[in-house]
Amino acid sequence: MLKLNNLHVNYGSFEALNGVSLEVNKGEIVVLLGSNGAGKTTTINTISGLLKPKKGSIIFNGQDITSMPAYKRARLGLVQVPEGRKLFPEMSVYENLLVGSYVKVARTKRKENLELCFEIFPKMYERRNQLTGSLSGGERQMCAVCRALMQCPVLLMLDEPSLGLAPIIVYSVFESIQRINKMGVTVLLVEQNVHESLRIADRGYVIETGQNVISGTASELRGNEELQRAYLGI
Amino acid sequence: MLVLQAILDGILLGGVYSTLALGLSIAYGVMHIINWSTGQTLVAGLYIAYILVTKHNMDPYVTILFTFTILGAFGFLMQKTMINRIIERSGYRAGPNVLLFTAGYGYVVTSILEMIFGTLSVSATTRYTGKSLAIGPLYAPVPKLISCIIAVVATAIVYFFMHKSELGRAIRATSQDRNTTRLMGINSKLMYCIGFAISFALLGLTASLLVPYYPITPYIGTSFSFKALIIVVIGGVGNVKGAIYGGMFIGLVEKILGSLVSDSFAQVMVFCLFIIVLLVKPEGLMSKRTSKA
Ligand SMILES: Nc1ncnc2c1ncn2[C@@H]1O[C@H](COP(=O)(O)OP(=O)(O)OP(=O)(O)O)[C@@H](O)[C@H]1O
Numbered sequence: 051m052l053k054l055n056n057l058h059v060n061y062g063s064f065e066a067l068n069g070v071s072l073e074v075n076k077g078e079i080v081v082l083l084g085s086n087g088a089g090k091t092t093t094i095n096t097i098s099g100l101l102k103p104k105k106g107s108i109i110f111n112g113q114d115i116t117s118m119p120a121y122k123r124a125r126l127g128l129v130q131v132p133e134g135r136k137l138f139p140e141m142s143v144y145e146n147l148l149v150g151s152y153v154k155v156a157r158t159k160r161k162e163n164l165e166l167c168f169e170i171f172p173k174m175y176e177r178r179n180q181l182t183g184s185l186s187g188g189e190r191q192m193c194a195v196c197r198a199l200m201q202c203p204v205l206l207m208l209d210e211p212s213l214g215l216a217p218i219i220v221y222s223v224f225e226s227i228q229r230i231n232k233m234g235v236t237v238l239l240v241e242q243n244v245h246e247s248l249r250i251a252d253r254g255y256v257i258e259t260g261q262n263v264i265s266g267t268a269s270e271l272r273g274n275e276e277l278q279r280a281y282l283g284i
Numbered sequence: 285m286l287v288l289q290a291i292l293d294g295i296l297l298g299g300v301y302s303t304l305a306l307g308l309s310i311a312y313g314v315m316h317i318i319n320w321s322t323g324q325t326l327v328a329g330l331y332i333a334y335i336l337v338t339k340h341n342m343d344p345y346v347t348i349l350f351t352f353t354i355l356g357a358f359g360f361l362m363q364k365t366m367i368n369r370i371i372e373r374s375g376y377r378a379g380p381n382v383l384l385f386t387a388g389y390g391y392v393v394t395s396i397l398e399m400i401f402g403t404l405s406v407s408a409t410t411r412y413t414g415k416s417l418a419i420g421p422l423y424a425p426v427p428k429l430i431s432c433i434i435a436v437v438a439t440a441i442v443y444f445f446m447h448k449s450e451l452g453r454a455i456r457a458t459s460q461d462r463n464t465t466r467l468m469g470i471n472s473k474l475m476y477c478i479g480f481a482i483s484f485a486l487l488g489l490t491a492s493l494l495v496p497y498y499p500i501t502p503y504i505g506t507s508f509s510f511k512a513l514i515i516v517v518i519g520g521v522g523n524v525k526g527a528i529y530g531g532m533f534i535g536l537v538e539k540i541l542g543s544l545v546s547d548s549f550a551q552v553m554v555f556c557l558f559i560i561v562l563l564v565k566p567e568g569l570m571s572k573r574t575s576k577a
């Protein structure tokens with residue numbers, strides 16, 4: 051479904067990615083692991099089109115989207131829940147969800163998607179008229195996931211959804227990611243929470259300083275000493 | 285009685301101030317850029333309306349159709365061909381660069397108007413000129429009354445557009461986080477163009493509302509830019525309701541102080557108020573939000 055070939059991305063003269071490759075197949079949950087500054091956010095922002103690669107290509111559903119503008123990629127169902135949630139703070143939860151379903155295709159499914167969101171996250175229904183600027187961290191994450199669901203994702207990318215959340219909330223967020231995946235949405239999960247993410251993932255990649263270092267199935271990664279060491283060594 | 289009349293005058297003036305301020309406020313709120321050519325654009329609109337009224341015998345309020353569309357289209361193109369480019373290439377200096385660009389552009393507009401229309405003041409005589417309506421012991425000049433009503437209705441329409449329509453919501457979302465709206469499939473550059481087009485179109489509308497009673501020279505732009513900025517600072521940036529409250533407030537301060545003391549004292553106070561608000565409550569007097577650290 052998604053294939054990155056040897057991506058190189060620069061911020062000015064700083065090389066953040068020096069050849070990242072990965073592949074996500076239909077129906078999978080793939081996790082992208084790496085410590086702080088490894089280039090995870092850079093990778094998914096490049097997939098989303100917010101950053102332009104200097105070299106390499108991005109293929110989505112057989113189509114080369116390397117030079118497609120970000121907003122057009124989103125319309126193909128390539129959806130991202132960004133790092134730090136990035137909600138529209140001066141809008142209510144409900145309005146955020148409406149903006150999520152701005153595009154025509156999503157607008158026609160707005161009603162059923164809203165019901166789906168409120169079913170998965172009943173808390174969001176309670177908070178629907180609250181400005182998102184005043185939500186708690188966990189509620190913000192739920193709202194960001196809901197907003198992404200409103201976009202009718204084909205491939206859902208989540209950038210560190212567990213960041214700053216209590217373990218119990220992390221558990222429930224991961225639970226809902228799993229549930230969304232079961233509904234047929236392919237997932238690319240960016241995480242530092244190795245343990246929880248490998249629990250739900252099918253496969254994973256580890257990157258360091260903008261390069262692939264390890265990849266394998268979730269169970270292979272769970273048993274990988276190098277990975278354990280890398281994470282203890284941070 | 286003098287004060288009551290001043291209050292009425294203030295409200296009539298304030299209504300038109302609110303669409304003027306919206307012209308600045310939407311561009312400022314959406315793109316975080318100050319359009320320092322707000323006043324000059326308004327003056328260009330005034331001359332367009334003036335020509336339509338005097339040369340083509342058009343009703344001043346019918347000229348809205350033309351000023352609104354012509355300036356709106358112009359604003360769209362200007363954003364698309366120039367300002368988006370400046371924003372893209374300037375990085376973190378985008379704000380100041382666009383401000384300088386619009387200031388320079390404003391100068392060009394003034395010079396062109398001076399070249400075409402000369403330096404003398406002109407005013408359009410319309411079928412509303414000199415007519416006024418008695419409301420009890422007070423009187424309201426008919427053109428000011430009609431203009432104020434149209435301005436208030438237009439502001440309400442803009443409010444509903446920004447808050448209840450899909451497009452308006454997308455524009456507001458873009459103003460809060462431009463990269464994230466792209467992730468929602470929204471073409472943020474197009475939203476900027478539309479935002480700027482609305483800003484300019486509202487200045488065109490304001491011009492048509494002023495043309496029946498306001499004397500025009502090429503040089504009145506700067507003071508309108510300042511007035512708009514003051515109202516926006518008082519009412520809160522990008523806040524449609526704030527524009528009408530701010531507009532009314534400034535209209536009232538001007539007319540009440542003008543009638544009690546003097547017009548020049550009123551102007552001084554308006555500018556002082558601007559400074560005080562910036563010092564004390566920079567997010568706007570009307571804003572409920574407290575300032576972020
Ligand atoms: N806008 C930027 N300008 C310059 N350098 C940047 C920019 N954004 C990120 N970087 C650098 O690129 C590298 C990769 O950053 P990135 O945000 O992709 O890391 P990450 O893996 O997402 O880390 P984290 O887990 O902390 O979010 C880092 O060294 C970072 O300092």
Ligand SMILES: [Mg+2]
Nearest residue numbers: 090091092133
């Ligand atoms: Mg990151």
